[in-house]
Amino acid sequence: MTELLPRHGLGFLVVGGPTVVIDVAGLRLVLDPTFDPPTDYGALRKTRGPAVEAQALADVDVVLVSHADHADNLDVSGRAFALAAPRLLTNPGSARQLGAGAEGLAPWQSASVGDGVTVTAVPAQHGPADGETDAAGFVNCEVTGFVIQAPGTTIYCTGDNASLELITRVKERLGGIDHAVLNAGRATVPAKLSGRPLSLTAERAGAAAQVLGAPHVVVVHQTGWEHFADGPGATLRAFRDAGILDRLDRTPEGEWSICGAPPRLRNNHRGR
Template structure:
């Protein structure tokens, strides 16, 4: 059985037969102003739905990138470093001791009796508008979670990304059962105007059309002031395509949901 609990931003607790995976740990309370690098500042506006003490035990952290505080804040980092295994980017592994770095399409197998055949594969992500150099935002990856008992396809986590050809490549390589997309239409208007650093609702529709997953879970669309597409607008865009909208589930915060 697989359950997903939405904790905060892109932070989810994924429980697969008792093997517990935490993604992009953000566990600070709301109210603080953060510097994300390259002159980018924003404020956190939501609290996590569960405190760090309510998450234990965790067996694995999947960290799409380490350089931005909306995916890896102070308490999130402290918690992650107490977990036996953290998989992230190669730059994250160089920057933080204890992280195992993966290149795009590189896989890491985990030997656990709870989830036979568990394997994590890093997928490409583009966390910047096409006209902004990639080094400004830094390296980001998504993840494929696969294991022996999956019958309808794998779990895909996009990481922070806009729509780009790498999304199509994911669909060519994997049959997706559950797709988890990082949204929010992130903009830094005082630096790069209307350029977006994560998907908006239209990008989400295009991604669903290309990947054709059975189930879709949006995350990373509220809780920070740099998110520029509201939840209401996102839902309105999805409602305009009923067949796709029927695949989408907005998870209630802090509540384990079976997928």
């Protein structure tokens, strides 16, 4: 039987792809769960399994799903994990797809998830500013980011957002960001929007970090899937070129980044 991962006061663990475990204020949140093994879904192909199995996170309190439309943000095992969680927060359209138990938050709407802890849905755009919109007015599909506000800390998770303008708006509206989880990878699908980036490129992730001014940045959604063009090496170069490499958390997937020390000095714990 798989043991549950011990909890931390404030910590981040990247599972792979967009999936991140966030321990904060006594709560465990899992962002965009993807736990399938390598799988060919047709339009998308997963090339690497998760660094942590779903069973090790069965005590999750809240699952945050940026969107339910794409397997690289919610695969088959991830969907089952999300639907089994005590709380499942997502955007309104994805809530309708996921059914009973999923709570849809419109942009800027908040939900209380614990003692002094709130999750606010924030705008995101899954493609370029001039991208063609669907009948509901969304580029590619409806997607949301999340801001987690807990005593003494604020965490911004962008979701699959390619818009620096929206990131700036989040910063202006909600104030200082202590920790940023940025979906990058330069996700590209030739059949969509002429192959232009559907998520942040490495360079734009560096620009987003500068806009936010967050001292701690976790870049995800850049490994494990065939359609990511910018990997961790590109991200590292972009942050180094921008002079903000000290903000980039370089903890390997599957290891905890325990907050309270500068990114390079964090205590990293594999499975403990």
